[in-house]
Amino acid sequence: MLLQVDHVFKSYRRGQQVLKDINLTVGNGELVGLVGESGSGKSTLAKVIMQLEKPNKGTVLFQNQAITKHNRTSFYERCQLIFQNATAALNPTWTVRELLREPLQHQLSVNDTYLQTMLEKVKLPADILLALPTELSGGERQRVNLLRSILIEPQLIVCDEIVSSLDRLIQREIIDLLVTLNKERDMAILFISHDLKAVSYLCDRIYVMKAGEIVDESYKEQNRFAFTDSYAQRLFQAIHHT
Numbered sequence: 001m002l003l004q005v006d007h008v009f010k011s012y013r014r015g016q017q018v019l020k021d022i023n024l025t026v027g028n029g030e031l032v033g034l035v036g037e038s039g040s041g042k043s044t045l046a047k048v049i050m051q052l053e054k055p056n057k058g059t060v061l062f063q064n065q066a067i068t069k070h071n072r073t074s075f076y077e078r079c080q081l082i083f084q085n086a087t088a089a090l091n092p093t094w095t096v097r098e099l100l101r102e103p104l105q106h107q108l109s110v111n112d113t114y115l116q117t118m119l120e121k122v123k124l125p126a127d128i129l130l131a132l133p134t135e136l137s138g139g140e141r142q143r144v145n146l147l148r149s150i151l152i153e154p155q156l157i158v159c160d161e162i163v164s165s166l167d168r169l170i171q172r173e174i175i176d177l178l179v180t181l182n183k184e185r186d187m188a189i190l191f192i193s194h195d196l197k198a199v200s201y202l203c204d205r206i207y208v209m210k211a212g213e214i215v216d217e218s219y220k221e222q223n224r225f226a227f228t229d230s231y232a233q234r235l236f237q238a239i240h241h242t
């Protein structure tokens, strides 16, 4: 198994249980969705997976090994987090070239030709290398952010609400780009979002979270998901009527 979240519990200082006995897996090259309404604990789970928050109980395993401070660096080479606020993720004083080169520091072979090939992949023009983040549109910034994370060729990317602030057309472009990356590189994706349409389109399997618990899970069959939990059913019923 590529990623395994095993019986994870988390509460913040105020004491409220934000994650209650979470079990979740992502297989090699798998497209997995995690949905749930605002406050259900999705971002907290992403942070626990990425070792940015410590669980009170439970373990996160990557390639069947618990992540510890000793193997964390190699975990980050294989698993990358991309989050919603692309503006905050990008240092405003760096050009796109500097931003893209930074994660590749120890790979001396990286030249502009390679970066340009990669820019083409995410449909960004070559002259964008000289631009500053403030000179880019929201969609362009998110693409730069995404490109930064995929340049090191991770086996898994955890996307936390990465398309929510973008308009539908650009959302679709970013999602299609994720599909391509998944197909071409067998890169697995854990796609966290409250946008059920986007998740249903992209993912092969979806987990539904409610108040800190995973209440249901379903595989896509004939382009549809079949949930058994009544809350999950109600959530997904709504999208068929919009």
Ligand SMILES: Nc1ncnc2c1ncn2[C@@H]1O[C@H](COP(=O)(O)OP(=O)(O)OP(=O)(O)O)[C@@H](O)[C@H]1O
Residues within 6 Å of the ligand: 012, 013, 014, 018, 036, 037, 038, 039, 040, 041, 042, 043, 044, 045, 194
């Ligand atoms: N750093 C923190 N300290 C204390 N409480 C927090 C912290 N981060 C999140 N919480 C609380 O944990 C709960 C879950 O928040 P979380 O951000 O994980 O939910 P979410 O499902 O990602 O929501 P959204 O879709 O709105 O981002 C909320 O009640 C929130 O107030």
